[in-house]
Amino acid sequence: MRETSNHELNPNVSVDNVILGFDDDEIKVLLIERQPAGSSNGSLALPGNLIYDDETLDQAAKRVLMELTGISDIYLQQFHTFGDPGRITKKQDIEWLKAVRAHPEARVITVAYFSLIRIDEYEPTPSAFAKNAIWVPVDEVKSLVFDHNEILNKALVDVQQKLYHQPIAFKLLPEKFTLAQLQRVYEIILQTELDKRNFRRKILKTGFVLPLDEKQQGVAHKPATLYMFDQSKFNGGLQVSHF
Amino acid sequence: MRETSNHELNPNVSVDNVILGFDDDEIKVLLIERQPAGSSNGSLALPGNLIYDDETLDQAAKRVLMELTGISDIYLQQFHTFGDPGRITKKQDIEWLKAVRAHPEARVITVAYFSLIRIDEYEPTPSAFAKNAIWVPVDEVKSLVFDHNEILNKALVDVQQKLYHQPIAFKLLPEKFTLAQLQRVYEIILQTELDKRNFRRKILKTGFVLPLDEKQQGVAHKPATLYMFDQSKFNGGLQVSHF
DNA sequence: TCAAAAGTGTTCAAAATACACCCATGT
DNA sequence: ACATGGGTGTATTTTGAACACTTTTGA
Secondary structure, three states: OOOOOOOOEEEEEEEEEEEEEEOOOOEEEEEEEEOOOOOOOOOEEOOEEEEEOOOOHHHHHHHHHHHHHOOOOOOOEEEEEEOOHHHOOOHHHHHHHHHHOOOOOOOOEEEEEEEEEEHHHOOOOOOOOEEEEEEEEHHHOOOEOOOHHHHHHHHHHHHHHHOOOOOOHHHHOOOOEOHHHHHHHHHHHHOOOOOHHHHHHHHHHHOOEEEEEEEOOOOOOOOOEEEEEOHHHOOOOOOOOOO | OOOOOOOOEEEEEEEEEEEEEEOOOOEEEEEEEEOOOOOOOOOEEOOEEEEEOOOOHHHHHHHHHHHHHOOOOOOOEEEEEEOOHHHOOOHHHHHHHHHHOOOOOOOOEEEEEEEEEEHHHOOOOOOOOEEEEEEEEHHHOOOEOOOHHHHHHHHHHHHHHHOOOOOOHHHHOOOOEOHHHHHHHHHHHHOOOOOHHHHHHHHHHHOOEEEEEEEOOOOOOOOOEEEEEOHHHOOOOOOOOOO
């Protein structure tokens, strides 16, 4: 019989992290190549693993991300739990579990988290069973292990919806950014084009994006004003009154 | 070692259901009194229990609700997973677990679901370890077992937000309803008052609330036209353009 | 005839949309 | 001097908000 507060891996519960990154150009997701790869030609996965019995789910997500990719100090947000008993069917997934897990046959449910970060502010360094950690543009992602494609897709949909209510766009930008960069983030996440003048008006009217006394440097055109996000002035999203 | 596809209870994963009901007057939540109550004077809980290893989370939520309250055929929606290792601390919770669980010390995470139903269309009949199943107005809910108060509160917040994007208000009403009834649902969930004329205009403009050739009967005032929700015309919520 | 809720329109203010040119910088 | 992206304003349409009286029915 297992005990509550032991530092033991729980064979039935894992966490998976969808880390989305931005490099001024496109949205990428952080994937790991599993070690051992078994028969596979480099099977890719979201960074995830079993939880310990004495940590919260949030702590587990942070720890697992750190252990597999070296990335720490980012805000991870739970978005859905996946628990289809049939989520492990691929032969090479089963082989991999046999190689690394104490209870490879156990039914595992996984609590999924996402985060948005700026790619150039983090340097993934694979460890534990991650042979490699790479950024892959989200529309170039091929088949992932387990049900990780499904998890990634749901994360992308959720991020789109949360863009209106949470200040997540700013997590994809450096602390000081131009409005053009911010607009690009919105356009890429929403997969649409926005009018520059209307976008600026709307963003500035919210009051939580503040101009600095500072301009871009070394660009071959008129330098843009830099702006900052002011958390203290953020009160719950772009105001949307429904009634 | 446990096997994947056996019909066995998973000691580490449970589901909990927040069933919100409406009776034309206020929002109530369906709670059960646990059997055995132990030393307790009627400890109340959300209907929830451990999952089996061969069912999906959604199936587990449905089954558990059915087993404890007899309610079936309602749409349950997953909204959050709670997994604080300290979520079981109250003495009487621990005693109860010892009385009914094969692994009372196991660390349990719980996947929470909510649903909205019309109270007069369901007749809860307690069974299994539910000694009783009762509707309690949400603002009269006292201390619940485990972390069920936290789960209930998060459900209420989530329902508020989803009211704008999902057709959940209609689940609280009979198939045919008046616009005044619908307005009351919005007012109660949002905890605010709405202008009758503006509400009607806005709802009718969406196109997914259709008038019928039918009126209320037997009311001591001008009978209201009945309306229906048309799922096929619902395309993702009250239109909100953000840019 | 009264009580009770249904149903209906207009005005004003705010927000969304569409749209085109000049500006500052580096090369 | 030219290429590049930065930055700005206005007119029109759409939406939100505030507000009060007449209608139909059963008792």
